[in-house]
Amino acid sequence: MTGRWGGELARLDLRQPDQRSCGAAVLVLAEALGNERYARRLVAGGRPRFTAEVLAMHRRVTSAVDVAGRPQLPWWRAVGTPPWAVARQLSGRTGVPHVVRALWPRRRSRLLAAVRAAVLAGHPVPLYVGTARLPRHVLLVTGAGPQPGDPLSVYDPALGRTRRLRAQELVTGSLSQGWAVPWFVVLPARLSPAGRRTRA
Template sequence: MVQLGGVLRRVGLWRRTPPPWRAGYVVAKDPPGAAPWRRALAATGDPAAADALARAWDELTPRERAAVWDPVTELGRDGRQATGRTCGAAVLTMLAAQGDPLLALWLASGRLLAAERPPELAGAPDDVLRRLRQASTRTRFAVVHRVVHRRATRRAVAGLPWPEALGTPPWALARSARYLGVLFTHAVLDDSDPAALEAGLVRVGAAVDAGIPVPLLTGGDSSRGWGTAVPRHVVLAVAERDGGLDLWEPGRGAVVHADAAVLRGGAAHPALGNWAHLTWAVLPR
């Protein structure tokens, strides 16, 4: 049984990524009114947005606060992928919401607190945003992640569009990923090479331990046909626990735990979107 990543790496068409990255900053685990949170948001280049959130905090509903504090838990079910091809875009939207409380608040309530919109809403007509404020969280999430999908794939191959039917390729995910000021790269995960896979999982664990979620691509192998040996689905690693990872799976809209055996491949599992292998990781660089 063969995976595409392993073939590319063995014939020299794919190079392993550079040594492990170092995170510069993450969202502070303090209420938005506290100085560390404002400093973290200000590091993104928008201190006015940080101050707007701090001023509005006391006026937010309990659900809005929960969405700002923990988007995956509060918004995860409403963030399910809208189509079978938009898992990557749903993950990119949730990743951005994890690092941008103003986007998380808009997804939860339709409220915009600052004059400068989150990048995912750039270019949206005012009347559309007014209508979306009256819509459900699920509708807002679906609208945004379809926009994210178009933007991520429109110049994915030498400046040309990537076919929508093929989802979002890992290099486009890495280029479009937004989490504070972190830049992302991508790396093949090949469970036919245990040492290489272990090194990749160490990098994934280091990222989530530092507070940075990691998009992971999953798929099958050649035993089910070559069409399954390429990345087929995207999930979001949000925590490391008990030797495994908690993964937000956009098909279910839920966090599912993948233990060490699941991560090292072999059998289909719900945490991997019912695929059997990790194939690629989108990592901070």
């Protein structure tokens, strides 16, 4: 996390409050990184404020109405946050349309370039990871080095902190920490490479 408020936020306990709120925690941090006023409130409120915001976000993005007041498909909170709900929340809060892209093996290099471009342009990127069968966890890519092979900075809500993810791990689909298989990224549409769109 970069910038003054990124540093302040990094000092908080940013662990997800329960087993199913990783996607909501990612959305709260993404909002804070792009909204100084919101970040100040989180920092001032500490862990209790972060927990309350995450639980409220989880209720909001799985309800029958999205952030813009439009109907959306409600979702079972017990199974987490679907990627299309994350895309709708980010689109509504940033004013930049976001899309869900599947990380199929042949597309990973191209999508990694789009992730880097998005992050360098100031757009944190949610990344769904899991087993070979199912996505199980959501991370947030918050930073990238200047060179294509440089590691990515990734917020992991299970740990409550940022860690490094080697670019090659994403391309090969074998992450060395936590869940091993990358499934989806949620990208700004204008920075996303052309290709088939998943639900968003």
